[in-house]
Amino acid sequence: MIGVVFWSLLACNLSEQPEEVVLAIASEEVTFQSVTMLGPHRYLATISRTEEWGRRDSTQHSEIVEIQWIDWDNFSYKREVDGDVASATRVVEGQAWIRHQERRWDARSDAEPYRVQLQTTWDTWEQTLKPFGERVEMVEVGREELDGREVIKYELLLSPLPQGEVDQGLAPTSLTGTVWVDVNTAVRLVGVLEGELADGVYRRSVSLKLARSEIGIPQAIAIPRRVRSR
Secondary structure, three states: OOOEEEEEHHHOOOOOHHHHHHHHHHHHEEEEEHHHHOOOOOEEEEEEEEEEEEOEEEEEEEEEEEEHHHHHHEEEEEEEEEOOEEEEEEEEEOOOEEEEEOOOOOOOOHHHHHHHHHHHOOHHHHHHHHHHHHEEEEEEEEEEOOEEEEEEEEEEEEOOOOOOOOOOOEEEEEEEEEEEEEEEOOOEEEEEEEEEEEEEEEOOOEEEEEEEEEOOOOOOOOOOEEOOOO
């Protein structure tokens, strides 16, 4: 039903647009509620960030986000930064646990805050592209099939500045990527991107790889060990 309403609203607002344009716009507005329409699946995203101040001074950071999804009473979320677990949550049959850095899990009586948290933190694609603002352009390449699902493939480009405009401060200098968007839900199933922003000698580069896999396959989400009740 949600999918019917979702596409009906799009049809009303974008009735004059080709389907591939509608899907590209929808993919930018998709919420985690749309993601749940895929059913059980696994999501894995890897983000790499580099900052450079000239040629001699630089830092690198990596981040991994993994989500296992069954339904709102059964899911797990884990985020690693530079190889260390920064946050982890499991919800099993409506009971929630959160993980501490010392690998101990604490039980929580109410899972609702972690459902809300998942809805605000899941979209690593949007978070990564946010600094590129309205200059992100999606160009349709063609239709394909991915794990039995119909998708539209798009190339990512950095659109030029409008004539007469000049970037001020930290601004995008390059962006490339490819994303495969599910036709039925507008959810990104696979995506890769690389981009760079600069301000004088300072440069910030980012790369992202994401994939949703095991779609329709129940996920093994176990009650954690070393639990401390509260």
